[in-house]
Amino acid sequence: MVETAEYTVIRKKDEFEIRKYPKMLVATVRSGADSRFNHLFRYISGENKSKTKISMTSPVITSEEIPMTAPVISSGETMSFVVPSKYNIETVPTPSDSRVIIEESPERFIATVRFRGFAWKDEVEKQKKKLYAWLEAENISATSAPFLMQYNPPFLPGFMRRNEIGIEIEYEG
Structure with a gap:
């Protein structure tokens, strides 16, 4: 079993999460x-x-x-x-x-949006826009550029893949 970076989910809404990472x-x-x-x-x-x-x-x-x-x-x-x-x-x-x-x-707070499939450039850009729109709607300020997090080996079929766009945020939690 592959170790996954530890985090605590502070808030969840649909495919969006706010996490605290040590x-x-x-x-x-x-x-x-x-x-x-x-x-x-x-x-x-x-x-x-x-x-x-x-x-x-x-x-x-x-x-x-x-x-x-x-x-x-x-x-x-x-x-x-x-x-x-x-x-x-x-x-x-x-x-x-x-x-x-x-x-x-x-230690930091990160907002994420999760998506399945292959992390092609167009899909990554679409998910970044989705995350920015959610942050704006929630009145949360980003403090970094977005980044891609991929959790699976390259041979896994797209429908089984877990990908996320993350961005550091200002958050009082």
Whole structure:
């Protein structure tokens, strides 16, 4: 069984949720290339300084990074694997690939919208708009750009897949 990032549901309405996530570790690669997954997979497969195999977790988190400069010459995406909860910042295996960065994500509130199927670009954009519309209707302010969370292996049929768009929010909970 794959460990899933821990969270508490604060509020639920239809396919929307407001969640509180505790602080957690993530292994992240920032790159415009399609090799982000491969770098992370090699890291958890034992290509780290202690040669430790690390269990796969879910979700795999993908977000677009757009530089806040003009003109925008390039943008890239980040991909992150949640590090299993048995590790902390002192015990997590050190990456041997400098492109893999271990980061501590702080405790935070995240609004999500869940959808099934494949996370094609058009569907992801549609779900982002849906989440933004719900946040506006609920008078909730976003504090980050949206990100995609995918929970299933690539071979799972689309109708069985769990995907979510998440966005950090200001929330008094």
